[in-house]
Amino acid sequence: MSAALASTAASVREAPAREFTGQPDQADASLGGIRKLIGEMLAPKVIDVDLKAEYPQEFLRALGAAGGYAGAVAPEFGGNGLGLKHVIQVMEEASKLCLSTGFLIWCQTACARYIQMSGNTALQAEFLPRIARGELLVGTGLSNTVKSCDTIEDFRLSAKRVDGGYLVNGVLPWVSNLGPAHYFATGCPVEGQARGDDALVFILVDCQQPGFKLVDCAHFVALDGTRTLACHFRDAIVPDCMVLSHPGQSATYIRRIKPGMILTQMGMGLGLIEACVGMMKQSNKSHAHVNQFLDDQAGDIDAVLQDARAASYALADALSANPQAEVVLDVLKLRLAGGEYSVKAAHAAMLHMGAKGYLQKSPAQRRLRESYFIAIVTPAIKHLRREIARIEGANAAANTAAKEAA
């Protein structure tokens, strides 16, 4: 696996000139400030986020003020020009301590990027600067949309074209980073359109709008501080000014947003795996004589981590330069490795730490619970394996057909 990740990193390292032009010292300065903020504001809250389901709202707002979301937004709307690599690095820093917060940063920056990638310039000008600064907190309800486009489940929302907008009905069971004054993006089919990816409308939803309500119904073994709520639409009219992509544009829109949406989730895996390697090394200071008999050693997992990090940054630069770069299969394989190695690293850290790791406030057992989120959040391991098999099968069939025709 490590060799495959290293080759992914090498194959995309020569990315074309980037549209985002931020400099490395600018990134270092930004990340330095963010690390300090995480140490001061997030570190003391981690156990409350985990055990009391405390939503780290103040930290999320402060992170925006410190430029933590600015990689997802173009400079003319308050971005920093550092692109998706910066987004991943910020998530990584938070996820080293707290996966809930790492995921909330993904929600915020993924939604910002969906707006950034839309053709709706008025919406961009109105929302992106406030999202980048953390004044407005936002989510993404695209799991069902993505799974339905990949024919894994049925669409849970439907829209009907009406004068000046779309009438939306249905329920999305779990959307995170929400609250009464928040917004989120989602996408669903429009009645009367032909089926398929090009028949969808993508919208930004105001959680206070008529016909919409948030319902608190699910509680989780980890990530419970992420304000994950059910979203009920009952004849909710979403006006055209809140549309990110109309039918007829949506297939291209999905191709623009999806690879970056999936890749940036690597920030969660990289941060969590690094924390697990740290716990294993710490435990080895006193227990190396016995830990050496465990299957997964710190050095092996660390080597995979370094390759995965290099591959993530290289792919991030490629997608910042061109959101439709031909890297989809590389992204899916890397994200699959991210899910698999998160669980493996957390399991290894737990075995290294032993009974100390089994205490209710120990990070080891928390990281284990959190790691399964990376494995099951859309796209889950099973979803990724299915998509990889589908794409590789189609590529193999095309190669065979080309050889037969030659």
Ligand SMILES: Cc1cc2nc3c(=O)[nH]c(=O)nc-3n(C[C@H](O)[C@H](O)[C@H](O)COP(=O)(O)OP(=O)(O)OC[C@H]3O[C@@H](n4cnc5c(N)ncnc54)[C@H](O)[C@@H]3O)c2cc1C
């Ligand atoms: C803590 C947490 C936070 C999440 N935050 C978000 C978010 O911000 N945005 C977002 O779009 N999704 C979110 N999800 C949903 C997540 O991405 C997956 O869609 C969900 O975990 C189901 O995936 P699955 O592979 O288990 O589904 P499957 O194995 O395909 O389905 C398993 C079963 O669960 C049901 N199911 C499938 N999807 C959902 C769903 N979304 N909610 C409830 N039941 C479902 C299915 O009908 C089926 O019965 C979150 C999930 C969790 C656990």
